[in-house]
Amino acid sequence: MNRRIIVAAALCLALAQGATAGELDSFIAPVDGASITWSRNYDAAHLAAHPDQLVTAMQLAVSYEIFDPALEGQVNFELQAALRGGKQGVTTGTCMPYGQNMWCGVECDGGGILVSKRPGGSVLVNLANVGYIRMSEVGCGEDENSEGGSFDLTSGKDDKLFLLNRQ
Numbered sequence: 001m002n003r004r005i006i007v008a009a010a011l012c013l014a015l016a017q018g019a020t021a022g023e024l025d026s027f028i029a030p031v032d033g034a035s036i037t038w039s040r041n042y043d044a045a046h047l048a049a050h051p052d053q054l055v056t057a058m059q060l061a062v063s064y065e066i067f068d069p070a071l072e073g074q075v076n077f078e079l080q081a082a083l084r085g086g087k088q089g090v091t092t093g094t095c096m097p098y099g100q101n102m103w104c105g106v107e108c109d110g111g112g113i114l115v116s117k118r119p120g121g122s123v124l125v126n127l128a129n130v131g132y133i134r135m136s137e138v139g140c141g142e143d144e145n146s147e148g149g150s151f152d153l154t155s156g157k158d159d160k161l162f163l164l165n166r167q
Contacts, residue, residue, distance in 0.1 A: 023097035035063040038164035052158035057082040077104040089135025110134035121166035128160035
């Protein structure tokens, strides 16, 4: 719980200060409409070697958008995950600098992920930093109370770090 409080405080401080232009350049070009995607589908051999890993596939898409030319742009993300048993989820939110990394979070205490660069254009998605991220089983605009709803993708026994490759 203390880790959540520390990360939440750091997130609030970063929001209050605002991101300086260029702080996320190593992840995405600060050009309106720019986007980048990383993903991974875990094969049967990997999943057999990691029987406690629930995530079978993950995709992280990041985009840069300028809503008001007088203001700096905003980095947004969409995270998709497929789990053993067929459950699939999606979530969206905004990203900001967090040291040399990128913090992507879901509003209203929806958790988040810490993303760090790796050699060759890959990224490491750290779910364990906060411990969860709120996912929705329904598409945007659909009734949240319909069958499926939402769930927390948690950093279980073998669902803490995910190496994703650039697409």
